[in-house]
Amino acid sequence: MRVALFVTCVNDTLYPHTGQAVVALLERLGVEVDFPPAQTCCGQPQFNTGYRHETEPLVRRYAAAFREYDYVVTPSGSCAAMVRDNYPRIGAKASAEGRGEELTEAAASAVPKTYELTEFLLDVLGVTDVGAYYPHTVTYHPTCHGLRMLGLGDRPRRLLEHVRGIELRELAGADECCGFGGTFAVKNAAVSAAMGADKARAIADTGAETICAVDNSCLMHIGGTLARQGAAARPVHIAEILAATEDAPPSAARAAVEGSPR
Incomplete structure (x- = not known):
């Protein structure tokens, strides 16, 4: 293969x-x-x-x-x-x-x-338990393309449910768009920002430490809005959660990349 x-x-x-x-x-x-x-x-x-x-x-x-x-x-x-x-x-x-x-x-x-x-x-691969360890509270946002165009359904959540140490928290209005939409955010900035603010408030209401999704573009939009609102939740791509283990937490990998010379 x-x-x-x-x-x-x-x-x-x-x-x-x-x-x-x-x-x-x-x-x-x-x-x-x-x-x-x-x-x-x-x-x-x-x-x-x-x-x-x-x-x-x-x-x-x-x-x-x-x-x-x-x-x-x-x-x-x-x-x-x-x-x-x-x-x-x-x-x-x-x-x-x-x-x-x-x-x-x-x-x-x-x-x-x-x-x-x-x-x-x-x-x-036919796996749901990938051997991940992520001892944090997490809420999941199903992005529009994944939810509506690919039909991912509950695949991401099934994987998250098998991560050791994780506490999943439900996100109100999870299936609602975060407002990014690529060029939509540029052409319709006010609407995009309002939608992002609604999503960020819903995330903050969960009290979760982490908001995860299958798209960093959406997480970029959500993360910026959360930061402007002063919320504590931080965006983390689902791949980083699934790749995390007790020996290799995602923060260590991220710090190594962000601290490397360009």
Whole structure:
């Protein structure tokens, strides 16, 4: 089984510890993980802003970068949904314009092998207990792409429930959007901020130390809002919780990355 990590732009640029956590977790479970350096953006920012033609080269590049792998695992429900839901649409529209054979083939090769991390753990590896230890109170926010486009359902929560030491707390209005939405937050800043404030208040009401999700983009938005409200909860990607053990807490890995020279 050949497995590749698709780290995504946000994680590569701002949250490299999340990508490292995915590798540490999968290797602990006996999976060898490659990182093809040809990978770049999945094209979601361009596509969501209406630049479909400009997205097409990125579809081709993604398919080429991961051509030799059986599975592509990503710590992003948002980017996994872009590949699985939108790549076929891009190929179909290009085909309708008389130039889509290559794109249709690229989408067809990329879609079935692309998995969000929690999907891969449960659906491919068949594990719910990954041997994690995280002695903190945690509340879980199901992100929109993961919940609505990928249909992750209770997969993330099932994994969290098997983490030793964790105390899960229910989040009121958990299925409501946090307000980020990528370019939505830029185009509709006031609405985005109001939605983020509602989500942050709900998180603060749980009294949890940690808010976790499958997307760092949403956690970035939520974390900024929590900080401005003076709330104590901090955002942590689910991969970092699942990768944590008594010998390797997530704080140590994060400090090593953030303290390293750029």
